[in-house]
Amino acid sequence: MTRQEKVSAVEALAAEFQSTRHAFLVDFQGLTVQSDTALRGELRRAGVRYHVVKNTLARRAAKGTVLEQLGDRFTGPTAVALAPEDPVAAAKLLLKLFKDYQQFAFKAGVVDGNTIGEKDMEALATMPSREELLSRIMFLVNSGAQRIASATSGVARNVAVVTAQVRDKKAE
Numbered sequence: 001m002t003r004q005e006k007v008s009a010v011e012a013l014a015a016e017f018q019s020t021r022h023a024f025l026v027d028f029q030g031l032t033v034q035s036d037t038a039l040r041g042e043l044r045r046a047g048v049r050y051h052v053v054k055n056t057l058a059r060r061a062a063k064g065t066v067l068e069q070l071g072d073r074f075t076g077p078t079a080v081a082l083a084p085e086d087p088v089a090a091a092k093l094l095l096k097l098f099k100d101y102q103q104f105a106f107k108a109g110v111v112d113g114n115t116i117g118e119k120d121m122e123a124l125a126t127m128p129s130r131e132e133l134l135s136r137i138m139f140l141v142n143s144g145a146q147r148i149a150s151a152t153s154g155v156a157r158n159v160a161v162v163t164a165q166v167r168d169k170k171a172e
Helices: 003-018 033-045 055-062 066-073 087-100 118-126 130-171
Strands: 022-027 049-053 078-082 105-111 114-116
Touching (some): 003 049, 003 055, 022 066, 022 087, 033 087, 049 055, 055 078, 066 105, 087 118, 105 118, 114 118
Antiparallel strands (some): 022 078, 049 078
16 A cells, blocks of 8 residues: 555545444454455445454544544454444344354444443343334333323213113113
8 A cells, every 4th residue: 555545544434433433343354255245235234334444544543533442452353343323233233243253253342432342242232222212112102192092082981871871761
C-alpha cells in the first residue's frame, strides 16, 4: 500500500467508526474463503457492517471514536463488525456465527461507549431485541385498554339483559 492509499484507508475507517456507537472486534484466523463469504452475507443481511482491518491503520482510525478504548485489542487477524442500530441483534447474530464457525472468535466490543467482554457479549445476546421490547410494551398498553373496554361493555350488556328479563316477567 502506498502512503496515500493508507491515508485514504484511515480516513474511510475513521468515518465508519465515527458513525457507529456499537462495535465488535473479532478474530477470523483459519476461516476458509467460502465460510468468510457466507459469514459476510449473513452479517450484511442483518445490517452489520464488517471490515477486515490492518491493525495499525485501525488504531489510527479509532482515535477520537468509541473504538479508541479497544486500541490494544487490535492484534493478530482482526475484523470489525459495526452495528449502527441495534447491538442486541448484532450480538445475537455474532454469537450464532461464533458457534457455527469455530475459527471465528470474539475479541472485545464497545456498546454505547462501554467496553464489553465475552460474558457481556453473551448477556447482550440473550436480551430481547428493541422490536421485542416495543411489542411487549404495546401489548401491556393495549391489554389495559382492552380490559377497560370489556368492563364498560359488560355493564351495558348486563343492563340490557336485566331490562329484557324484567320485560319478559311483566309480559307473563
